[in-house]
Amino acid sequence: MRYLNKSLLALSCVASLLGACDIEDTYDVLDIEVPAGYELSAGTSTLFVRSSKAYDMPASWVTGTYNSRFNSGDGLYDDVRTSGNTDGGGLGPVYAGYSCGSCHRNAGRTTPTLWTEGGTGSTGFSSMLVYVSRKNGAFFRDYGRVLHDQAIYGVEPEGKLHVDWRYETFEFPRRADWNGGFFKS
Structure with missing residues (x-):
């Protein structure tokens, strides 16, 4: 009888543990x-x-x-991040966008305006983050990490992005011409 009680106790514990799982x-x-x-x-x-x-x-x-x-x-x-949105809203004097989706359209599946418009887009957003840093990698104190190309009324944005580039045809050197990552002289 004592063995039966221990077995029933063990089985009931296992059953209660399995029943406690939330499907x-x-x-x-x-x-x-x-x-x-x-x-x-x-x-x-x-x-x-x-x-x-x-x-x-x-x-x-x-x-x-x-x-x-x-x-x-x-x-x-x-969600729009404005001062009227009490669930985490509010815009500072300079900002990257009024919501994540304002810059990263289609849930992030978008073409950066760098490629379509050569920089800050006609809607005011570059659809990409531009990191501003010193040569040693440190950030500028007043700017933080990201160049904000939008601002509230009466405040100038930190800057606008414009990029010029050109395409060139070239060939990579053959592997035989490399010496531990350096060209042979």
Whole structure:
């Protein structure tokens, strides 16, 4: 009888532990066949979608609690950051954009205006971060890390970006001409 009581106690403990698991907090890992030498950009969350909505949708396995968290994060990304938005809003005198999505359109799947307009875009945003630093890598005290190309009314932005470039045809040196990373003389 004593052995039976210990067995029942152990079984009831195991059953209660299994029953305590929240089914919403688990997920199944999908097996996706990947050729040797290749990797998926987001592991099992990789979407094989080429449209502008590719970064704006959850993976097929994201359900329940994880889907709610994804949608909350997606909303935060698109929320306008103004002083009227009490959930983390507010713009300083200079700013990079009024929301993450204002610069990184289509949830980040965008072409930087550096390539389309040669710098700061016609909408006022460069769609890319431009880091300003000294030659030694230190940041300028008054500017921080990012060149802010927008500002509130009455305040000048830190600057606008304009880049000129030219294309040139060239060839890399042959491997035989290298000597530990230096050209042979």
